Amino acid sequence: MADWHAPSAEPPVVQVAGVSKSFGERRVLQDVSLQVPRGRVVGLLGRNGAGKTTLMKSLLGTSTVDSGTVEVFGAAPGPELAHRVGVAMDGIGFYPAATVHKELTIWARALGVPASRIADVIDLVELSGHERQRCARLSTGQKQRLRLATALLVPTVELLMLDEPANGLDPDGIRWVRRFIREMAASGKTVLVSSHQLGEMENTVDDVLLLDRGRIVHSGSLHEFTAGGQFPLEERFFEVVGGMTS
Numbered sequence: 001m002a003d004w005h006a007p008s009a010e011p012p013v014v015q016v017a018g019v020s021k022s023f024g025e026r027r028v029l030q031d032v033s034l035q036v037p038r039g040r041v042v043g044l045l046g047r048n049g050a051g052k053t054t055l056m057k058s059l060l061g062t063s064t065v066d067s068g069t070v071e072v073f074g075a076a077p078g079p080e081l082a083h084r085v086g087v088a089m090d091g092i093g094f095y096p097a098a099t100v101h102k103e104l105t106i107w108a109r110a111l112g113v114p115a116s117r118i119a120d121v122i123d124l125v126e127l128s129g130h131e132r133q134r135c136a137r138l139s140t141g142q143k144q145r146l147r148l149a150t151a152l153l154v155p156t157v158e159l160l161m162l163d164e165p166a167n168g169l170d171p172d173g174i175r176w177v178r179r180f181i182r183e184m185a186a187s188g189k190t191v192l193v194s195s196h197q198l199g200e201m202e203n204t205v206d207d208v209l210l211l212d213r214g215r216i217v218h219s220g221s222l223h224e225f226t227a228g229g230q231f232p233l234e235e236r237f238f239e240v241v242g243g244m245t246s
């Protein structure tokens with residue numbers, strides 16, 4: 001098990017230092033510092049409203065920060081990251097009348113990816129046979145997989161940012177997402193995944209970033225956080241962030 005704090009020859013894929021962000025009076029990120037090491041599956045955990053999505057958006061450059069620095073692959077986030085970072089954000093909709101193939105064609109064009117890649121990603125997310133199905137008719141699980149397919153369209157993607165990829169899924173779907181994430185990691189990709197499903201994250205991630213009311217309250221390997229699996233992740237989560245306060 002890699003030690004989170006051990007010095008590594010490889011620079012981290014993501015490096016955030018002293019980032020704060022407010023919406024009006026509301027401080028959403030407070031002095032957040034973190035690293036995402038290359039090749040790891042890192043779980044970004046926290047309650048509703050903890051700031052997970054805002055943090056992910058700041059890594060993508062779609063949300064600015066008020067102070068601090070964000071580096072992804074050693075540079076400030078910008079459009080050029082599109083060839084190295086694949087993104088599946090929760091709640092991103094599809095054209096209801098478009099078919100799976102059409103939807104991916106739209107994304108492929110936007111990303112400058114040849115149409116020949118579409119069949120590959122459909123295969124990767126196991127949507128074969130659904131190419132002609134309209135997005136509006138897809139099940140929740142199929143929609144999640146279509147989101148993952150868009151994240152994989154650019155074949156050179158090295159970092160996947162997945163926002164709640166198992167949201168709304170049944171146990172089979174959750175297991176599928178877990179297997180998918182582990183396969184992506186086995187193929188050399190780094191994965192940053194946000195989730196509320198602590199039991200599932202316990203079976204999926206290598207490292208834990210725990211965000212509570214905009215602050216990172218724990219970062220380290222899952223092994224260390226759960227004392228080698230002695231304590232369930234959920235128990236440790238509540239120990240660190242406390243019970244419900246509001």
Ligand SMILES: Nc1ncnc2c1ncn2[C@@H]1O[C@H](COP(=O)(O)OP(=O)(O)OP(=O)(O)O)[C@@H](O)[C@H]1O
Pocket residue numbers: 023028046047048049050051052053054055
């Ligand atoms: N564009 C915005 N304008 C104003 N407030 C915002 C905006 N985006 C997020 N917020 C607020 O920032 C806080 C953090 O939101 P964020 O979506 O980052 O949390 P989260 O941890 O991803 O939550 P969830 O698990 O519910 O998705 C919330 O209080 C939210 O209402």
